[in-house]
Amino acid sequence: MTKQSQNERRESPAKPDKAAFVIAAGLAVLAIVIFWNTATMGGAANYARIGPAAFPYAISAGLFILAIWTAVEAWRGDFPERGPQETVPILWIVGGLAAQMLLLNIVGFSIATGLLFAATARGFGRGPLWQTIPIGIVLAFVIWFVFAKGLQLSLPAGPLEQLF
Known part of the structure; x- marks a missing residue:
């Protein structure tokens, strides 16, 4: 990216990206569903620190972090302009x-x-x-x-x- 286009980008305030907000909300909902499903899962082994529930919790946390990150980028308007949809x-x-x-x-x-x-x-x-x-x-x-x-x-x- 050239210096001129960077300066133009800073000068013109970017509008929030509504489609990216929808994607962020979808990621957050998916993270919550995985977290809840894992928390209510019966029969998980309680004798070990890292058991069968550890990986779904990690996936849930990762998806939630991606949801927040996507929402922040959507608010800033940092996503590249999308082409026409076919x-x-x-x-x-x-x-x-x-x-x-x-x-x-x-x-x-x-x-x-x-x-x-x-x-x-x-x-x-x-x-x-x-x-x-x-x-x-x-x-x-x-x-x-x-x-x-x-x-x-x-x-x-x-x-x-x-x-x-």
């Missing part, structure tokens, strides 16, 4: 995730996850759907095969998985 790619990704959740038990892991892959690729501006859907299904089937057959873990099986 909603169409987000809608493709969220739509693909919704489709996967709705179709997972009906068509199985491979097809549902292949559709998620294709929608996410479309959201990132990659490939036509006629190409990314089969690629996604093949990759998801390989993942299903490794987990279901190799590791003996249970993933939703549809008509494609029933063949194997």
